[in-house]
Every structure is written in structure tokens, then in C-alpha cells.
Amino acid sequence: MEPTPASSSAPSDHTPLSAGDGARAQNGDDQAARRHGLVRPSADTEAASTHGGAGDDTDHPVMDEASPQPMSGEARSKSDWDDASPAGPPSPPDQTRPSSPPAKRRHWRWWLGGGVAALLVAVGGIAGYGWLTAYADGPSEARTIVVVPRGGLVHVAQALRQAGIIDSPLLFRAAVEITRWQGAGTLHAAEFEFPAHASVMTVLHILRTARPVQHTITLPEGITAFRVAEILSRDPVLTGDAPVPPEGSLLPQTYAFERGATRQQIVERATEASRHWLEKAWQGRDRSIGLTSPEQAVILASIVERETARPQERPHVAAVFLNRLKHGMRLQADSTLVYAASGGSGQLERPLSHADLVFDEPYNTYRIHGLPPGPIGNPGQAALEAVLHPLHSDDLYFVADGNGGHNFARDLGQHEANVRKWRDGKKSR
Numbered sequence: 001m002e003p004t005p006a007s008s009s010a011p012s013d014h015t016p017l018s019a020g021d022g023a024r025a026q027n028g029d030d031q032a033a034r035r036h037g038l039v040r041p042s043a044d045t046e047a048a049s050t051h052g053g054a055g056d057d058t059d060h061p062v063m064d065e066a067s068p069q070p071m072s073g074e075a076r077s078k079s080d081w082d083d084a085s086p087a088g089p090p091s092p093p094d095q096t097r098p099s100s101p102p103a104k105r106r107h108w109r110w111w112l113g114g115g116v117a118a119l120l121v122a123v124g125g126i127a128g129y130g131w132l133t134a135y136a137d138g139p140s141e142a143r144t145i146v147v148v149p150r151g152g153l154v155h156v157a158q159a160l161r162q163a164g165i166i167d168s169p170l171l172f173r174a175a176v177e178i179t180r181w182q183g184a185g186t187l188h189a190a191e192f193e194f195p196a197h198a199s200v201m202t203v204l205h206i207l208r209t210a211r212p213v214q215h216t217i218t219l220p221e222g223i224t225a226f227r228v229a230e231i232l233s234r235d236p237v238l239t240g241d242a243p244v245p246p247e248g249s250l251l252p253q254t255y256a257f258e259r260g261a262t263r264q265q266i267v268e269r270a271t272e273a274s275r276h277w278l279e280k281a282w283q284g285r286d287r288s289i290g291l292t293s294p295e296q297a298v299i300l301a302s303i304v305e306r307e308t309a310r311p312q313e314r315p316h317v318a319a320v321f322l323n324r325l326k327h328g329m330r331l332q333a334d335s336t337l338v339y340a341a342s343g344g345s346g347q348l349e350r351p352l353s354h355a356d357l358v359f360d361e362p363y364n365t366y367r368i369h370g371l372p373p374g375p376i377g378n379p380g381q382a383a384l385e386a387v388l389h390p391l392h393s394d395d396l397y398f399v400a401d402g403n404g405g406h407n408f409a410r411d412l413g414q415h416e417a418n419v420r421k422w423r424d425g426k427k428s429r
Helices: 019-035 043-051 078-082 103-134 153-162 169-181 200-209 225-234 263-283 294-307 311-326 334-341 381-388 412-428
Strands: 144-147 191-194 215-218 254-257 397-400 406-409
Touching: 144 153, 153 169, 169 200, 191 200, 225 263, 254 263, 263 294, 263 381, 294 311, 294 334, 294 381, 311 381, 311 397, 311 406, 397 412, 406 412
Parallel strands: none
Antiparallel strands: 144 191, 215 254, 397 406
């Protein structure tokens, strides 16, 4: 029997939906699925929901019960998903798309990044300016000597600022720390001389590598021990007490020292210099001089030093005294009388008298034979060399010639003639 085609007039349990009714049913199913987060609306569905409705004349396919066809995924209802495969629905949109940060957080990050960048620019500018300033000329107008104190970087910066060497203690301290981080050496506390317009970097170089200011003190040749103590005491840079060294133990010359050195240290250095020089000079002496020890050489050299002011005469004067010692004659040196009469100062404000010649004193070489018991001063190297390498001569006498020099003689007769000549010249003046 042929099936009777369905018509609108025949009653049926499944009444066909009109075009509008089908669209509304489909839209309702889609909306239900979207509310449960099961499907994403398709382009067709979106178009339908936008333009569909009761007044929409668009034809929509009608599903026949006898030949049911599955609806598209967009149109499945929640009950359709209940019967679906275990694979489950696709992930909802809010679980698959990355979320954007809140507007307030983005605003905070922008300000933070801008602030850091501005800070870096400012720090870099300040550092660059400071570094250039560290190489710029300083404020000092002339060479300046400054005593750099101990006690820390703050005290050093203050001392340099007060002396007009630097303008900014803060810049100086920053330069110290930066250069120290770069491997520079430490600063030294001493007395330094800074050139005019010295930059901060020049100042740092001087404080780290330069030699401190060198002061000097000169001990004249032939100076006595008492005079040494006086000279040391008057020096304003040296510190400590001024000892009176043993007579003849120092080597007269100029000694350099730094501020803070003691007077005792100068004496020790001069003593060591004398010992070292004499030890070497004694080894190279003329063996015919007849002296038996370096101490004897110092005693005789101290007398030679005082007997003549002319360096070229010293080897000749030394020869006369050595010859007299070999012949067992008294030295009869006026300089030993002056030393004894002055109490060891070597300075006598009056001329020698006959009473001085007969005065019973160990240093009175007009009365004793041989050398006095000790030096009458600290002889210089030239006088020591004259004794250790005297002139080859047979002379036994000498007397002043009235012009700062001396006349020499081998015998007493010639010597007395020279004495009369000296007295006549003295009377004529």
C-alpha cells in the first residue's frame, strides 16, 4: 500500500513546523546550548539570531520525523550533548584565550618602567659630570704643601678643602671610592706638595704614589757634638729630644727626612753613615801613615779639619802631623786648646793666651805626646781622606801666612822665619 503523503489537512501526531516555527525552535536550542557553555555560535546562527524572528520570511529546512537528520553542532541542545560521545564538548572561549592584564596594573608598570629609566639617566648624567669634574683644574693658585692627616677619608678631604686644594670633599671622596674599586692603591698620610690647579685625579695620584715632601738638615764638616744637638733642636719639623752624640761618631753631610722624623733618627743615620764610610775607607788607606785604628784616623782628621779652611791644604797638614807623631814630637795644635778651653763647644770668644798653653788638660797637645783622648769634632770625608792618603812630605811645621793659608817648613829655623814673616804682616795690617 502506497503511503499517503502528509498534507496540512490530515491530522497527525507530528505536525510539521512552519518555517518561522522551525527557526524559533532552532534558535531556542542554540541559546540553551550557549547558556550552558557547550557550543560556540556559528556564523549562520549569529545571522539567524540577528535577522530571524516572527517576521522573517526566509525558508528553513523542515526535519521530517520519518527521515530524521542530525542537526548541526551549533544547534544541538543540552540533551544532545548528554548523549554525545565521551570526548566532551570543546573548551569554552574564556578557557582557551589569554586574558589581558587589568588596566590599573598596566598603568603601574608603565610608571615603574619610566621611573627606572629616568633614574638611570639621572645617575648616568651625574656620574659623567662628576667624572669630568674630577679631571678639571683645581682651585689652588700656587704650589701648596699640605700635611695629610691620618684618621680616615673624611679628615683627608677636610684638610685638602681647608688648604684650597679641592672644592668638593664629596666629589673627592666619590673619586677615591671609584678608583679604589678600579684597583687603585691606598692613600698615604704624609706631607705632600701639590702643583697649582691640581685636579682631583692629580691629587689622588700624588697621595697614592708621590714621595712625601723631603726636608733636609745639614751637619757641617768639623761640627762638634754639642753643636749637632743645637742644630737638631732648632729644626721645627723634627720631633723628640736632641741627644748629644759621642764626639766624632757622625758623618757630616746633608740628610733628608720626612715630617714626623725624630732627632734621634737623624743621629742614628749619621752614625751609621760614618761607620759604613770609615770601614770602607780604612781598608783602602795608605799603610805608611803609621796609625793603628780607624778611631785614631778620626781623631787626627778632626784636628786637620780645624787647622785649615782650605781643602787643598788638608793632605799637607795631615802629613805634618803624621810626621811629628813618627818623630815623637808633640802635635802642638791650637785647635785642641780651643776645644779644651771652650768646654767642648769648639767656639772660643777670645784669643788663646799663654795660660792656655800651659793648662793641664788631656786635650792640650802642647803638653801631651801623641793624640788627644778623642776627636775634637766630627770630621768630614775630605779630612778623613787627607789623613788616610796624606801628601808625601818631610815637613814638620806650618804657620799661618796671613791670607787664609799656611807656610810649611821642614826644620825649626825655616819655621821661625815663617813665624816672623807672619808677625810682620800682622803688624802692617
